[in-house]
Amino acid sequence: MPSSQKNVKPWFAVREPLSQKRATCLTFLSFLMPILIWSAFSYLPFLWHPKVEITQPGSVTWLQPGTLIDKAIFKEQQILAEKNNTALPEGKPANPVYLPAPHEVVVAFYTAFTTEPKRRSEQWLHESLWHSVTIVFWGFFISTLIGVPLGILCGTYSVFNKLFEPFIEFFRYLPAPAFGALAVAILGIYDGPKIAIIFIGTFFQQVLVVANTTRKLDIALLEAALTLGAKNINLLFRVVIPGILPNLFKDLRILLGWAWTYLIVAELIGTSSGITWFITQQARYKNFENVFAAIIMIGIIGLLSDLILATMGKRLFAWENSRGKIA
Amino acid sequence: MTTLNLPSYLDQTDQVKKRFDALKKRDVILDVKKISKKFDSPQGEVEAIKEISFQTHKREFVCVIGPSGCGKSTLIRMLAGLETPSGGEVLLDGKPVSGPGPDRGMVFQGYTLFPWLTVKRNVMFGLEMSGRSKKNAESEARDWIDLVGLSKFENAYPHQLSGGMKQRVAIARALANRPRILLMDEPFGALDAQTRTKMQSNLLDIWKNIDITILFITHDLDEAIFLADRILVLKAHPGEVNEVIEVPVPHPRSPEQMITPEFLATKKRLEELIHEPEEDVPMNLTLMTDKSDSVD
Ligand SMILES: Nc1ncnc2c1ncn2[C@@H]1O[C@H](COP(=O)(O)OP(=O)(O)OP(=O)(O)O)[C@@H](O)[C@H]1O
Ligand SMILES: [Mg+2]
Numbered sequence: 001m002p003s004s005q006k007n008v009k010p011w012f013a014v015r016e017p018l019s020q021k022r023a024t025c026l027t028f029l030s031f032l033m034p035i036l037i038w039s040a041f042s043y044l045p046f047l048w049h050p051k052v053e054i055t056q057p058g059s060v061t062w063l064q065p066g067t068l069i070d071k072a073i074f075k076e077q078q079i080l081a082e083k084n085n086t087a088l089p090e091g092k093p094a095n096p097v098y099l100p101a102p103h104e105v106v107v108a109f110y111t112a113f114t115t116e117p118k119r120r121s122e123q124w125l126h127e128s129l130w131h132s133v134t135i136v137f138w139g140f141f142i143s144t145l146i147g148v149p150l151g152i153l154c155g156t157y158s159v160f161n162k163l164f165e166p167f168i169e170f171f172r173y174l175p176a177p178a179f180g181a182l183a184v185a186i187l188g189i190y191d192g193p194k195i196a197i198i199f200i201g202t203f204f205q206q207v208l209v210v211a212n213t214t215r216k217l218d219i220a221l222l223e224a225a226l227t228l229g230a231k232n233i234n235l236l237f238r239v240v241i242p243g244i245l246p247n248l249f250k251d252l253r254i255l256l257g258w259a260w261t262y263l264i265v266a267e268l269i270g271t272s273s274g275i276t277w278f279i280t281q282q283a284r285y286k287n288f289e290n291v292f293a294a295i296i297m298i299g300i301i302g303l304l305s306d307l308i309l310a311t312m313g314k315r316l317f318a319w320e321n322s323r324g325k326i327a
Numbered sequence: 328m329t330t331l332n333l334p335s336y337l338d339q340t341d342q343v344k345k346r347f348d349a350l351k352k353r354d355v356i357l358d359v360k361k362i363s364k365k366f367d368s369p370q371g372e373v374e375a376i377k378e379i380s381f382q383t384h385k386r387e388f389v390c391v392i393g394p395s396g397c398g399k400s401t402l403i404r405m406l407a408g409l410e411t412p413s414g415g416e417v418l419l420d421g422k423p424v425s426g427p428g429p430d431r432g433m434v435f436q437g438y439t440l441f442p443w444l445t446v447k448r449n450v451m452f453g454l455e456m457s458g459r460s461k462k463n464a465e466s467e468a469r470d471w472i473d474l475v476g477l478s479k480f481e482n483a484y485p486h487q488l489s490g491g492m493k494q495r496v497a498i499a500r501a502l503a504n505r506p507r508i509l510l511m512d513e514p515f516g517a518l519d520a521q522t523r524t525k526m527q528s529n530l531l532d533i534w535k536n537i538d539i540t541i542l543f544i545t546h547d548l549d550e551a552i553f554l555a556d557r558i559l560v561l562k563a564h565p566g567e568v569n570e571v572i573e574v575p576v577p578h579p580r581s582p583e584q585m586i587t588p589e590f591l592a593t594k595k596r597l598e599e600l601i602h603e604p605e606e607d608v609p610m611n612l613t614l615m616t617d618k619s620d621s622v623d
Contacts, residue, residue, distance in 0.1 A: 223409050224439035228453035228504060229429030238452070242443045319443050319484040 035102065042101035049093035059086035068094055100289040105296070108289035118285070125278055129297065132263055132274035135191060139198025139266070140259040144252065147206035154207060155214025156240055165211065168204050176201035177265040189270035197269060201262035202255055209251050217243045246317040253309050260302055333592040339575045347573055350556060353385040354420075356540045357406065357508050362415035363565075364401050375401045377565035378415065383508065383540055388531075390555035391544045394601055398566030399544045403512050406542065407433045419507055429453055432501030436513040438493045440485040446472060446496050447481040453504040471499040474533065491522040498533065508540045515550070524582060527553055531580055548597045552590055553580055560600045569600055 009019070018026070041047050052074040057063035060077050074091055081088045095101075100108075112125045123131070153160040176197050183193035183200075217240060225239045267276035275294055282290040339347070364376040375398040383389050393399050404410040406417055408427035417424050419431065427433075440449050450471050454464035472481050475495040485493055494514050501509055515523045527550060534541055545551050551558050555574050562569040575589040584590050 218439075220435055220437055220439045221441060223427070224433070224435065224441075225452070226409065226427035227407055227429070227431065227433040227510075228500065229456040230452075231456075234456060238456075239441070243441070245443070317443075319486065 039102050041099065042095060045093040049095055051094045051096055052091040053094035054089060054091045056087075056090035058089035059084070060089045063089055068097060097286055098288045100292055104289040105292045108287075108293040109296075112282075112290045112293045115290070118281075122281065123273075123278070125294070128273070128275050128278040129301075132267065132276070132298075133301070135194050135266060135274060136198060136256075136259050136263050138191075139195045139262070140202055140256055142195065143199045143202040143206055143259075147203045148210050148248065148252075151207045151210025152214050152236075152241065152244070154211035155217075155244075156236060161211065165208065168207050172204035172208065176262055180265070180269040184270050191273075193269050194266040194273070197266040198259050198262045201265075202259045205258065206251075206255050209255065210248060213247045213251055214240060214244050216247070246313065246320045249309070249313045249317070253306055253313075256305070256309075257302060260298070333595060334588050336572065336575060336589070336592040336596040338589070338592075339573065340577060343573075343575050343577050346578065347556070350384050350387055353387070355382045356385050356387075356420060357383040357542065358418040358421070359406070360415050360418065362402075362405055362412040362417060364398070364405060364410065365413045374565035376405070376412075377567050379561075379566065379568055380415075381559055381568065381571065383542060386534075386538065386540055388534060388541045388543065388554055388556045389559060390551040390557075391542065391559045391561060392546060392548065392551045392597065392601065393561030393566065393569075394563050395546065397561045397563035399546075399561060400512055402561075402566065403433075403510050403542065403544055406508075407431055407510050409433075429457060429504040430507050432504055432506035432509045434494065434497045434501050434509070434511045434514045436516050438485065438490070438497070438517075440493055440496055440500070442485050445482050445484055446477060446488070449485070449496055450500045450503050453500060457504065468499075468503060471503045472496070474502075474536075475499045475529070489522075490518050491526055494518070494526060495529070498530070502533070502537065502539065506539070508542060511541065511543045513544050513546065516545070516547075523547075523550070528582070530554065535579075548594050548601070549585060551597070552576060552593050553582070553585065558593075558597070560597065562600075572596065 009016070011018075011022075017023075050071060051068045052071055054063045054065055054067045054069065054074075057065065057067075059081050063069070063077070069091075071093075074089070077089050115125070117124060150160070150164065154165055155161070179200055180193065180197060183196040187193045187196055221243055222235060222239055225235055230238060263274070264276050267274040272280065275298060279291050279294050282288070282294065359379060359381050361378045361380050362376060363374065363378050366373045366375055379402060381389075391399055391402065401410060405412050406424075408424055408431065411425075424431070440446075441452065444452065447465065447468050450468035451461075451464040454467055455461065459467070469478070469481065472478055475498060477492060477495060477499070480488060480492065485496070488496065497514070498509075515526050518526060530541075531554065533539075541554075543551075543554055545554075552574055553576075558572040558574060560569045560572060561567065572593060574593055576584050576587065576593065
């Protein structure tokens with residue numbers, strides 16, 4: 001057929017990779033889309049906007065410039081004023097206070113850091129953020145310190161598997177937040193119980209996930225090592241551990257994400273603190289742009305740390321992914 | 328089809344006969360005595376290997392051939408110590424073996440190089456396990472890598488190598504331990520035909536140059552005849568020795584011998600032995616094309 005020879009790849013091909021250009025484009029779009037939707041709802045007055053922001057109270061005494069009221073009530077007041085031949089209240093369509101516009105949040109990204117805490121005992125945003133990071137770090141670190149070796153042992157030796165996994169399997173179904181009160185009773189009201197909740201939330205999953213990853217190591221590699229004279233401890237340290245490292249690293253990346261989700265619960269236990277405290281406080285003061293900014297900050301911290309870990313993984317385990325062939 | 332007038336595969340020239348006489352006088356390296364293997368399966372006990380006995384002499388090249396699923400891998404895994412026999416015993420230099428060890432090198436069908444180690448470190452692995460110093464192991468590993476012709480790639484990682492190169496490294500890695508016998512389970516099965524032929528010649532060259540006895544599993548008849556002094560033909564269900572063939576093809580071997588009468592006679596005999604009548608289920612064909620498109 002004399003059809004054009006141009007080889008245009010289809011967008012939808014099962015399990016076919018996209019071209020670099022398309023992939024970048026879509027990644028960009030995946031962030032752009034929610035922002036566009038958010039912007040549309042914020043800046044297009046005919047979309048939603050169920051409230052009215054008063055610009056001129058007119059003759060309505062209980063209204064002030066800046067007050068948000070329901071559209072229906074505003075209409076009523078207008079009709080009432082018209083009937084009485086008094087000054088009409090004026091206003092423009094607005095969204096509820098809990099949906100700040102993107103530009104307000106962008107500004108809040110900066111101002112949230114410069115807003116002085118309302119009370120002396122409260123923390124600045126950067127202090128709150130840092131506090132949260134340290135809580136997640138310690139909870140995850142302690143969990144990893146015990147969980148990874150235990151997981152590897154469970155995945156390698158049936159003895160450890162049968163000794164630990166049944167109980168851990170049971171325990172992981174217990175919701176970590178349920179241990180909040182207990183943790184406070186044992187560890188006090190400050191950071192101890194918070195770290196404990198992150199630990200409980202992460203540890204049990206971690207052991208099972210790592211054990212599973214360990215079991216997925218190709219048995220043929222172990223058999224090859226055996227025929228080369230490797231025994232016991234050498235099998236573990238020279239074959240099992242190096243063999244699972246790339247996947248272990250990937251597991252830890254996913255588990256770190258889980259640890260962050262337990263943060264929100266952890267920070268409500270004992271004395272409230274950290275970014276969660278900041279968010280609840282700001283919501284109470286109705287500074288929803290600060291709330292949004294803080295939530296997005298958590299997301300950015302998570303995304304960045306994951307990106308860093310991913311790049312690190314690619315560097316460390318170059319022997320794994322690359323498709324390059326010398327011959 | 329023309330029927331060739333082939334000699335009997337049992338006919339041996341004087342030269343070949345002499346070679347076998349000399350071989351049989353050599354020490355027995357591996358002595359397999361009535362080993363069997365039963366597996367428990369949901370359908371009950373499966374007898375994978377039934378009372379197989381044979382011996383390999385020093386520097387002999389023995390191939391094991393048999394229909395798919397007849398227990399070839401099970402047999403070689405028992406010899407390697409990766410599987411425990413249900414009965415019988417395996418003697419290496421007269422001593423019973425139990426469990427895997429560096430005195431029996433193994434090359435697997437799949438690629439089992441450690442992907443996180445370079446070619447050099449892979450070959451050093453066994454040497455380090457035997458307690459050699461790193462320096463010592465490194466220089467020795469270099470020699471073995473040189474032997475298989477991969478010096479240029481000593482710092483490459485396995486994923487950078489082609490299939491044939493990977494298996495060459497696997498051979499070097501197994502040989503570096505100086506095993507008494509090299510066990511190979513369809514090591515070239517995954518390679519393309521050209522590479523495979525090359526690898527077969529390479530393996531013969533290596534075998535000629537170093538003190539090694541080889542037990543080689545394959546399901547490729549040409550490969551078995553080309554490589555082996557003797558071929559152990561297994562039959563399936565249960566896996567038993569069907570016949571032991573002394574290959575009448577003289578040494579040194581070269582691919583040109585694949586069309587000599589003795590080669591073809593051996594191949595014909597192997598075909599008869601391997602042929603499985605129960606697999607000949609006739610197809611049910613009807614003409615599904617226009618007469619005008621006929622290919623006859
Ligand atoms: N671990 C096991 N448990 C149960 N049955 C097994 C096990 N290993 C092998 N078998 C059975 O033993 C028989 C022989 O298997 P084996 O892998 O040794 O055959 P093979 O000759 O190497 O086959 P192939 O030509 O496919 O490599 C098969 O029927 C197989 O199903
Ligand atoms: Mg097999």
